[in-house]
Amino acid sequence: MATTLTNKDFKSDQEVRWCPGCGDYAILNSVQNVFPKLGIPREKFVVVSGIGCASRFPYYMDTYGFHTIHGRAPAVATGVKMANPELSVWVVSGDGDALSIGGNHLIHAMRRNVDIKVLMFNNRIYGLTKGQASPASELGKKTKSTPMGSADAPFNPLAIALGANARFVARSVDIMAGHLRVVLEAAARHKGSAFVEIFQNCNIFNDKAFDAWTEKDVRDDRMVSLDPGEPIVFGKEKNRGIALDCLEPKVVSFDGDVPDEVLRWDPSRTDPTLSFMMAHLDDRPNFPLPIGIFRQVDEPTYEQRVHEQIETAQSKRGKGDLQGLLASGNTWVV
């Protein structure tokens, strides 16, 4: 690149139109701060979205962008990436878009290991359609569509991604800009499918949905960051850690040095068992909710494999000769 890019280079001329106070603003800001750092020319970014509040995202990024239809962004992005593997392809989606109407495309993009980065803004509500329960809404949640409380149990988005064999799985929070940037940058630099759940506050229809974990005064005790190579330690005093008790996690308290029994986080394990355990850690009473990188496994990508087959065919059989192909098989001359 001839010139160094800054966040301004990624701001389009369109007026950003989310509700005042929406968590989307902070995420947009973080993305616009991370993109210039990646060493990728601006014209190589493609941001693809589906439908929902989050999906307005591409209009505000001065990159190539495609606002598609509800739930289908991972499929469209798969086509973009297969057609041109040189592009850096990002999908911006929400919990309704990604987990409900688009669930099938999400899991298949993940299992194929298409090198696309899926940012799922999770506000646990349908915002654009004005406040119905989403597949991430908690059981019993009262909304316009569930006046007596939601009767259907929610998805655990990270467990879905892990179950679909996403090679990179992470979680961060809209208001934790520093953490979010680290996660976004790691996702960007990972080669392969990446799924990032971002807690995003919808201050109109589901305000303070994550406050119990993410407010500054409780954050250190109620969340734990999974950082590659680091022990899993949390608490204001950094005096508690996650250890294993046979097949169950346990919280250990300590003074001074971190005891050996505290797990040192290694997201590069191919076996996703521990990643699953972390995705479900906070299902247990008094356990912190993990954020950070749950899984990061290197494997050849789908588009790599597809294009390798093309190269193999071309090196074996030479570049295709259309006239020869048309006249292949049994022919006769009149």
Add this chain to the structure above:
Amino acid sequence: MGTADSGTMKDPSTKTELPSVVIRLAGDSGDGMQLTGTQFTTSTALSGHDLATLPDFPAEIRAPAGTMNGVSGYQIQFAGTDVHTPGDSPDVLVAMNPAALRANVGDLVRNALVLVNVDSFKPKDLAKAGYENNPLEDGSLSGYRVIEVELTRLTRQAVDDLGLDTRSADRCKNFFALGMMFWLFERPMEPTEKWLREKFANRELILEANLRALKAGWAYCEATEVFAERYVVPRAAAEPGTYRNISGNTATALGLLAAAERSDLQLFYGSYPITPASDVLHEVAKYKEFGAVSFQAEDEISAVAAAIGASYAGSLGTTCTSGPGMALKAEAMGLATMVELPLVVCNIQRGGPSTGLPTKTEQADLLQSLFGRPSETPTPVVAAATPSDCFAMAYEAARIAVRSMTPVIFLSDGYLANGAEPWRIPNVEDLPDIPVPQPNPENFLPYLREPETLARPWARPGTPGMEHRVGGLEKEDGTGNVSYTAENHERMVHLRAEKIQKIADYIPEQSVDGPDSGELLVVGWGSTYGAITGAVEHARREGLSVSHAHIRYLNPFPKNLGDVLSSYRKVLIPEMNLGQLALLLRGMYGIETESFTKVQGKPFTEAEVFTKIREMAS
């Protein structure tokens, strides 16, 4: 029993010359009748005959053996002059079991030759087929020339010393029957021998067994005079050129590839398996050395969505399906209309609605093609008339999609998809040019249109300085910025419609076979071409004045179509639906039409169309 060679043996029987022959091969779906038919077709094509074929197989891969539901058939008509259809009524039926006989005997011409495998006419076989009496004994076949052959026993004998188990030996009996057909019609066996040697290159025993069965079938006819005579069909006098036999689905795949090559675009083909379209996917998946990317998607929606994504990134995005899949793709096609990207959607129609008749043919998706999306979503539609025409029209679909930056629907159907005919191989350089709308770097706006076509420029991601956003929301022309104003929306709706109408400026005018005005015009579209052409020729031989217009561009229609239609006193429209084209033409041109419909999962016969023509013309 000795082996025989097609060229060296003395011919012991008399020969009768026939202008054309229709043969139907029928057996259990596991009997290999499709394979036998394909081999007979290849041999016939290489003999220089014109031909048309129709496979007819059950939806179940293996229905209960010996039952009516499990009968699989393959029909071929070949002749010395233009063959338009696989034929109305077979002259020859090969029936591998009672069910195959019972399912087909009603379609035969009087005095047809019926070859049956008498070994499979035991009481329990007859019961499975629902016969109370043995039709070979009760006189019910007295109107036909029945040839009883112990196909199973003779095949087992032919491979006796190879040490095969009975089941493997019995699987060769279709080649015994094929050998007999080759003898009867003096077909060369070499192409089949060559095919077997390639197919079973690593399975010597199976290869030897099949070769022996094939040759034994020939030799049996030679030695026993099982047939009283052999038949000779004079060759076709076709247009000079190099020919091959081609099915509609192969032609469709090749047409898409040719368009990608000629426009210098990478072919992206996204598809989800569905009958009868899957063979197009199988074909495109072979084109890797051409750089073609085939994508077997998780569902129909993903297949089209990925194709749209690929088009956005600069490839020629294509997808292929049948009725149920078309319904699922509708929303994404609307997106392609809105973002104005090239996209070819192939619909290999089948009987419906819902799962319907997956392996049978129908052409009832015409109105869905034109109108089957929410709101004002004008979409060009083209339709192939014959199996080989699938090449030309798939190419046309891609040419229109790229030139006018729009999704285009290409219609074929089960009959064209699986049917085959000789195809004069075109010269790649002679195919029409495909201009690709390029962005102007000096003055780039994503929706700045070419005046001639109203196509917007195709700026591919990766191009510096042309970063832009597209999406499904209504937009302002030029900038592409989201706009919800009332006047803008109305303007854009008209603009999108006008863009599609302008395609009529560069597609061919409607041609007419026959007088350009008069009493009766038969108008068809799609796979009815063969039956209508045959029927119209028949009518002319009977002295009737009748013309035929076959519409291949269904949206927009050719500019002169209204004039063509109004030049005749009566317009007859045969369709394999309840009159969809008739409804369109009446609506658009305000003309009276006579709709003639058939929805049986089977194509029209020439005789059906002829009878209707005679009724209307006299």
